[in-house]
Amino acid sequence: MRKAQSAVKSAADDKAAQLRALWKRYEHHCTQTNSCPSAGLRHDILQQIDRQEPLKKIMLSFPDCGPSDTVQPSLRPLLMALRDERYTHAQEFHIWSLSLKQKDIVELCRLLEKRGRTVYPFKSLELLDCKLTEGSLERLAKAAVISYLTTLCLDYTCVGPEGLKGLLSGGLGASGISSLSLCYCSLGSWSGALLASLLTNSSVRELYINGNELQCGGATELLKPVAENSQKVAEIQNRTTSITDETELISQRSNTASSRQKKAKSKGKKTKKKQEKTKSGHGAAGGPWLEKLHMCDNSIGGSGKEGLNHLNQFLEILCFIVKFSSCLTELDLGENHIGEDGGRRLLEALRERKEAKLSPIKIQVSTRMSTETFSAILKSAKELKSGKKRRKPKVQYKIM
Known part of the structure; x- marks a missing residue:
């Protein structure tokens, strides 16, 4: 003892x-x-x-340092200390409001990569409000491919078209990243196709893009491959269910076998049915699928005649995902104005999802619709409380 x-x-x-x-x-x-x-x-x-x-x-x-201070903050001293002491207990790395140079990113990537004498098992990396160039983002993506990272957050970082292309050319889609956050990153409607390309055949299952300007066009482009994959999976599941039903019907009509044989066959069918159901899951069809989609405050609405057409296209694809995607668990559409008609279409999709006996999802929508429709949506799903803040968090630390 x-x-x-x-x-x-x-x-x-x-x-x-x-x-x-x-x-x-x-x-x-x-x-x-x-x-x-x-x-x-x-x-x-x-x-x-x-x-x-x-x-x-x-x-x-x-938070206490300002531009006028003679001594400026830097990332390199910490990276050097971690390497000198070979400190391998940390799994999360959060860096806030630092202007990172290319050398800083290179040293950070070397720490993340599974190379060298010591391996640092970081699983989560957050670069909040950090100035990153296209080259830095591309280098970061390359490091993610050969790291333990599963979560990458680049909130409040101005990514832009070239930065997003840098993440793609760096091979971020081939990494083990399952949760990607690009909130308040100045993403416009142009980013929809790039994000869709990033999602396709990647490990990303949670996408946070709150506070951008995807609008209806960008959001539609983003969700097209997700909807197509959901359709493939749904078709496979329907075929499997149909074959299973026919097999059970033939089995019920056959009364020549003994009761023991019937039990054995029944058990075998259940096992086979379970295996087929597993095969027809998320990985049955190639392409992206999402568990969590947070796209609050993305200027999605139907203002103007052209905007109404684009909104209808977006709602058609979104409702298809809601109805058929068995893996979807969270959907945040807050501060987007889909209107009363959009609310009713979403409500109908949620009801069809419930009839198909798919798991309920947590949802957040704008209140710019009738009270009856808004309440009915929350009754047909679970209310989602968004964890992403609109403004940069300001934390004051007590010096000890």
Whole structure:
């Protein structure tokens, strides 16, 4: 018992010693590079030392530093400290409001990649409000392909057409990224086709694009391949169900076999049916499918005669996905104005989804429709509370 307690205490002491060494090394590199250390990171490290736990979430931000300060913040001192101490406990890396140079991105990518003597198992990377060039985004995409990353957040970063093309040419679609967030990234209607290309045959299952300007045209282009894949999967499932029903009917008419044989056949059919159902799941047809789609505040509406036609096209594709996509769990259309007619069409799609016995989805829509339609939509689904903020979060850290 004493040996076990001693081992636990020794492990806790080692973790605390690692964190102290990491901070000292970080301060040293800040001094050498004439950079200011992050008070928030210091707070987190001291907190984890008190808890006797490793630092799994690295948050690097400098809310107290301004352009007039003589000592400016930098990412490189932290990257050098992590590499010097070979600190491999962290799994999340959050960097806020830093102007990252190409050298910074290259060093960050080297840390993420599964190369070198030490492998750093980061699964989540958030670059919030960081200035990134096309070359930086392309390099980041290449690193994601050979990393452990499953979540990538680039919110409040002005991506633009060339930046989005950089992510594509870097091979982001071939990475293991399953959750991609591009909220408030100045994406216009032009981005619909590029995002659709990124989604096709990729691992992305959660897409967050709140606060952009896709409008009806861009949103329609984005969802076309998703709708086509949903149709393929639905057709496969319908064929499987039809074949299974015919087999069961023939089996019921046959009364010549013994009861034991009937039970064995019934069990075999159930197993076969289950296997066929599994095969006809999300991966049965090639192409993209989404579990979570958040596209709040994207100027989707029917203003003007031409806009009404585009809105109808968007609603047709969206309702098709709602009716047939068995994997869809969340849909955020808040602050987009689909109107009363759009609300009714969406409500009908939700009812058809329920009749098909597909799992209910969490949904958010604009209140710019009748109270009856809005309430009926929320009754036919579950209300979704969006976790994405409209403005950049401002966090004040207490210096210890």
